[in-house]
Amino acid sequence: MEFKLTEEQELIRKNMREFADKYVEPIAGEIDENSRHPAEVFKRLAEGDWMGIPIPVEYGGAGADYLIHILAVEELSRSCASTGFTVSIHVGIACMLVLLNGTEEQKQQYLLPMAKGDKLGAFVLTEPGAGTDVMAATTTAVLDGDAYVLNGTKTFTSNGPTGDTYMVFAWTDKAAGRKGMSCFIIPKGTAGMSAGTHFQKMGLRSSQTSEMVFKDCRVPKANLLGKEGAGLVMAMAGFDHGRVGIAAQSLGILQAALDESIRYAKERVQFGNPIARNQAISWMIADMATELSAARFLTYHASWLKDQQRVFSKEAAMAKLYASEAAMRHTIKAVQIHGGYGYCKGAKVERLMRDAKITEIYEGTSEAQRMVISGNVLR
Amino acid sequence: MPGVWIFAERNDLALELLTVAGGLASQTGVKVTAIVPDQGDQADRCIAGGADEIVLLSPLGEDMSLAAWIPVIAAEAKGADPDILLIAATARGKDFAARLAARLDTGLCSNCTALHREGDGTIVMERLAYGGTAVDRVSCSTRPVMATIPPRTFAPAPADTGRSGEIRKLPLPPSTPVRVIARKTKDRSSQDITEAKTVICVGRGMEKEEDINIARQLAELVGGEVGCTRPISEELHWLPDDLCIGLSGVQVKPDLYVGLGVSGQIQHVTGIRGVRVICAVNKDENAPIFQAADLGIIGDLREVMPRLIEELKKATGR
Amino acid sequence: MPNIIACCKWVIDEAYIRKGPAGALDFSTVDYKISDYDRNAIEEAVCLKGLHGGSVTVLTAGAPEAAKGVKDALSRGAEQAFFAGDPSFNQLESSQTAAILGEIIRSRIPYDLVICGEGSSDQYAQQVGPRLAENLGIPCISYVQKLTIGEDGRILAERRVEEGVEVVEAPLPVLVTVLPEINTPRIPGVRDTLTASKKPVVAIKKEELPPVGAARLQTMGMTATRMERNCEKFAATPEEVARFVGALQKLGVIS
Numbered sequence: 001m002e003f004k005l006t007e008e009q010e011l012i013r014k015n016m017r018e019f020a021d022k023y024v025e026p027i028a029g030e031i032d033e034n035s036r037h038p039a040e041v042f043k044r045l046a047e048g049d050w051m052g053i054p055i056p057v058e059y060g061g062a063g064a065d066y067l068i069h070i071l072a073v074e075e076l077s078r079s080c081a082s083t084g085f086t087v088s089i090h091v092g093i094a095c096m097l098v099l100l101n102g103t104e105e106q107k108q109q110y111l112l113p114m115a116k117g118d119k120l121g122a123f124v125l126t127e128p129g130a131g132t133d134v135m136a137a138t139t140t141a142v143l144d145g146d147a148y149v150l151n152g153t154k155t156f157t158s159n160g161p162t163g164d165t166y167m168v169f170a171w172t173d174k175a176a177g178r179k180g181m182s183c184f185i186i187p188k189g190t191a192g193m194s195a196g197t198h199f200q201k202m203g204l205r206s207s208q209t210s211e212m213v214f215k216d217c218r219v220p221k222a223n224l225l226g227k228e229g230a231g232l233v234m235a236m237a238g239f240d241h242g243r244v245g246i247a248a249q250s251l252g253i254l255q256a257a258l259d260e261s262i263r264y265a266k267e268r269v270q271f272g273n274p275i276a277r278n279q280a281i282s283w284m285i286a287d288m289a290t291e292l293s294a295a296r297f298l299t300y301h302a303s304w305l306k307d308q309q310r311v312f313s314k315e316a317a318m319a320k321l322y323a324s325e326a327a328m329r330h331t332i333k334a335v336q337i338h339g340g341y342g343y344c345k346g347a348k349v350e351r352l353m354r355d356a357k358i359t360e361i362y363e364g365t366s367e368a369q370r371m372v373i374s375g376n377v378l379r
Numbered sequence: 380m381p382g383v384w385i386f387a388e389r390n391d392l393a394l395e396l397l398t399v400a401g402g403l404a405s406q407t408g409v410k411v412t413a414i415v416p417d418q419g420d421q422a423d424r425c426i427a428g429g430a431d432e433i434v435l436l437s438p439l440g441e442d443m444s445l446a447a448w449i450p451v452i453a454a455e456a457k458g459a460d461p462d463i464l465l466i467a468a469t470a471r472g473k474d475f476a477a478r479l480a481a482r483l484d485t486g487l488c489s490n491c492t493a494l495h496r497e498g499d500g501t502i503v504m505e506r507l508a509y510g511g512t513a514v515d516r517v518s519c520s521t522r523p524v525m526a527t528i529p530p531r532t533f534a535p536a537p538a539d540t541g542r543s544g545e546i547r548k549l550p551l552p553p554s555t556p557v558r559v560i561a562r563k564t565k566d567r568s569s570q571d572i573t574e575a576k577t578v579i580c581v582g583r584g585m586e587k588e589e590d591i592n593i594a595r596q597l598a599e600l601v602g603g604e605v606g607c608t609r610p611i612s613e614e615l616h617w618l619p620d621d622l623c624i625g626l627s628g629v630q631v632k633p634d635l636y637v638g639l640g641v642s643g644q645i646q647h648v649t650g651i652r653g654v655r656v657i658c659a660v661n662k663d664e665n666a667p668i669f670q671a672a673d674l675g676i677i678g679d680l681r682e683v684m685p686r687l688i689e690e691l692k693k694a695t696g697r
Numbered sequence: 698m699p700n701i702i703a704c705c706k707w708v709i710d711e712a713y714i715r716k717g718p719a720g721a722l723d724f725s726t727v728d729y730k731i732s733d734y735d736r737n738a739i740e741e742a743v744c745l746k747g748l749h750g751g752s753v754t755v756l757t758a759g760a761p762e763a764a765k766g767v768k769d770a771l772s773r774g775a776e777q778a779f780f781a782g783d784p785s786f787n788q789l790e791s792s793q794t795a796a797i798l799g800e801i802i803r804s805r806i807p808y809d810l811v812i813c814g815e816g817s818s819d820q821y822a823q824q825v826g827p828r829l830a831e832n833l834g835i836p837c838i839s840y841v842q843k844l845t846i847g848e849d850g851r852i853l854a855e856r857r858v859e860e861g862v863e864v865v866e867a868p869l870p871v872l873v874t875v876l877p878e879i880n881t882p883r884i885p886g887v888r889d890t891l892t893a894s895k896k897p898v899v900a901i902k903k904e905e906l907p908p909v910g911a912a913r914l915q916t917m918g919m920t921a922t923r924m925e926r927n928c929e930k931f932a933a934t935p936e937e938v939a940r941f942v943g944a945l946q947k948l949g950v951i952s
Contacts, residue, residue: 007764007768007894008768010765011765011769011890014730015886022884048884048885048887049888050887053887062891064887268645269667444865469858470839470856470858471858474827474837477791477823477824477826477827477828478827478837480792480828484792484913486790486912486913487822487913487914489816489820489821489822489824490821503917506822508819508820508821509709509711509714509819512711512714512716512921513714513919514919514920515916515919516916516917516919516920517914517917518915519913519914519915520913530949530952531946531947531949531951532949555836556867557838557865557866557867557871558867559863559864560864560865561862561863562861562862562864563862563864564860564861602952634949635945635951656945656950657926658941658945669928671926671928673926673928673929673948674929674931674944674945675928675931676931676932676938676941683933683938686938687941690938691942691951693942694942694943694945694946694951695951
């Protein structure tokens with residue numbers, strides 16, 4: 001057993017740290033405030049092969065371990081959770097879906113530009129009436145000659161307004177139940193597909209989220225991803241990958257909360273001493289550091305299992321559950337440590353706390369993760 | 380032959396080195412030799428400043444660089460075998476010193492900020508290491524002991540016009556493969572605040588918008604840029620947001636930061652954590668900025684600023 | 698088509714040095730990095746190669762752990778590296794580093810141009826470049842902020858000096874030390890780092906080199922510059938303000 005990153009992994013993490021410090025940290029407050037997608041940052045991320053780390057080189061990626069992708073999402077999220085998340089869902093779900101299920105033609109046509117970072121991927125599953133209960137979805141895809149015709153409304157689509165390549169899930173045979181949903185790759189500009197205006201969210205504000213409306217949207221048969229009816233299984237496998245990414249995003253948020261708390265607690269003087277000397281504060285920081293380590297081990301382990309091509313659904317759910325809840329718990333503490341200053345706009349901990357909340361909700365709520373985990377251990 | 384040698388490309392720096400050289404030479408009763416360019420009354424001033432022997436470097440051709448003298452001085456030093464050789468740490472001086480040290484196969488303490496002779500005769504020199512985090516104390520076991528000394532580390536040696544000394548001139552060195560083809564003097568254009576070597580920061584303690592001109596004047600004088608705290612940019616709009624220093628603004632890491640009327644809120648102080656030397660002027664003795672500062676003047680800006688500008692003019696010769 | 702050597706040093710990242718009680722320095726949690734200005738040296742070499750062709754070799758001497766630094770350097774665009782690693786090379790003094798690098802270059806690497814950072818971010822002695830030039834017996838152009846290679850194979854360099862800029866030219870081979878403003882070092886991409894592991898590294902053992910001479914400077918002790926910022930306070934009187942300015946001068950922050 002070796003608890004050690006390789007030299008490459010360490011160097012790549014360091015490079016991402018430098019990248020984030022230089023290009024992301026300075027604008028993180030602004031893009032949060034303005035709910036702006038920082039296209040200029042994504043262009044740079046593409047140049048550094050950060051948008052397709054675990055995708056093979058022949059499909060436009062960097063051909064690296066999934067763990068390296070996870071390290072990159074973590075470091076990026078330490079500066080800006082929105083930017084980290086956008087990379088995570090693009091790579092972990094959109095790119096991975098095509099890599100694992102696509103035909104050679106689909107990989108060349110859709111995966112390659114996504115992995116190079118020229119195109120941004122989106123995952124279109126959730127509907128107004130179908131959140132955790134995926135089976136309650138109503139969007140349909142009906143075969144009509146050489147094309148499927150999609151109708152329905154999706155919501156909370158991350159990268160909805162800014163995406164280029166959409167992974168859209170719809171019923172091809174509702175009666176077949178779990179074997180009746182299919183996934184389609186739909187490029188931006190396809191007639192009948194439109195993105196709504198993006199939602200103003202509590203946190204994760206620079207990540208663009210919207211409704212997606214499908215009205216007689218004709219999608220060529222060639223754009224069916226995997227087999228007809230395999231959609232749900234593919235989505236669940238996509239979630240396994242994505243959840244490790246959300247765990248990494250949570251690690252980044254938590255690490256930032258710890259960094260800020262340590263710094264502030266040492267600097268802030270009350271009653272003649274830095275507040276770090278108060279046990280009430282130092283213990284909060286001790287717990288924060290401990291749970292961060294625990295979350296990190298869970299996350300890297302899940303990622304390591306993925307790289308070893310082992311089953312990692314349960315571990316991905318555990319990592320996501322623990323890391324996201326730890327991030328929420330401790331960003332609240334971080335604000336508490338900062339007192340009134342932490343409650344004001346411009347304090348990083350205030351943004352961290354708002355950003356942390358979503359990690360307990362998307363790509364499966366904490367409750368959904370517990371369902372996955374209990375389903376696994378009670379089997 | 381024992382002795383303390385100094386070499387500086389400018390007269391003012393030669394006089395500063397003579398302060399140290401004179402002290403060291405008197406401890407062992409040896410002579411001080413100053414190697415200086417042959418310009419004006421340089422030789423006389425160095426003698427008045429404590430040099431016993433002046434070695435004049437004849438003016439070089441326009442296209443020749445100071446480095447042309449390296450082989451000549453190396454030969455001189457090999458012949459005379461001085462104990463100590465101090466060189467003014469200008470860019471050219473540091474380059475000169477390192478190459479000379481290589482030729483003399485001896486040690487060189489770069490950017491030496493203090494030096495003294497121990498009881499056993501060892502010269503102990505101090506320099507900063509790890510970006511200013513640490514002070515490294517070094518000694519040198521080969522001859523001569525060499526050090527480069529940053530400008531203004533020591534006060535210039537006072538003039539004693541009654542002193543006398545020998546003056547000799549060195550023959551011009553042969554030309555070198557490196558030719559100087561142009562010399563441009565500085566033009567002061569405005570810089571990015573995060574790149575500036577000096578930042579003058581305006582805080583809420585500035586009473587009027589026009590007072591910012593005082594900060595600009597100070598910045599001009601020391602070759603720096605003007606920044607501000609959040610209230611100045613966000614509430615008063617006296618300066619643009621991109622000049623706002625702090626947690627949610629820019630982080631600056633200049634060598635010198637001077638806060639004028641800056642109270643020192645933690646959010647602001649966060650933005651100047653990496654500054655080498657933090658100074659503050661504030662009338663409130665209990666302002667938190669003084670806890671974050673290295674040097675602070677307690678006083679009213681209107682009273683302090685004219686005095687500060689005047690003293691800085693004197694010090695920098697502008 | 699110049700063959701360019703960029704020299705670099707793997708140093709303690711000073712940001713990780715902690716100050717212990719009584720001025721002690723705590724190195725227990727330090728991380729390492731390529732010395733800041735050496736990144737500029739490598740970047741400049743790689744940019745020049747982009748313009749003129751040729752090759753870029755990185756060269757370093759240090760403790761065996763510096764192998765990671767070699768990988769880092771290769772990820773910045775050099776195509777091969779020479780690395781003299783030995784536990785005894787951990788705290789080399791400028792004269793020793795220059796001697797080792799000089800020996801390796803003379804005996805093993807054909808070159809037209811050697812580029813070094815102006816100084817290392819740990820010792821910042823600013824000596825290795827000039828000493829190495831002397832060791833190689835080639836001209837040295839230090840503190841360069843702009844560098845071009847002319848069609849005639851001569852090098853044109855802008856040196857930053859106190860009063861402004863000195864523009865110099867020299868025939869190759871030459872050694873140049875560069876200032877940070879000469880370029881903005883790239884942040885290596887993921888693939889740059891992964892392919893760096895596949896680039897050739899010539900490892901040189903201490904035994905393959907002539908014995909390294911004794912350090913010319915001996916460190917007698919190192920202490921933290923200060924524990925906290927201990928504000929020295931001055932009054933607003935003319936005498937006190939003058940004393941304040943004097944203190945600034947002593948600290949070397951005004952010129």
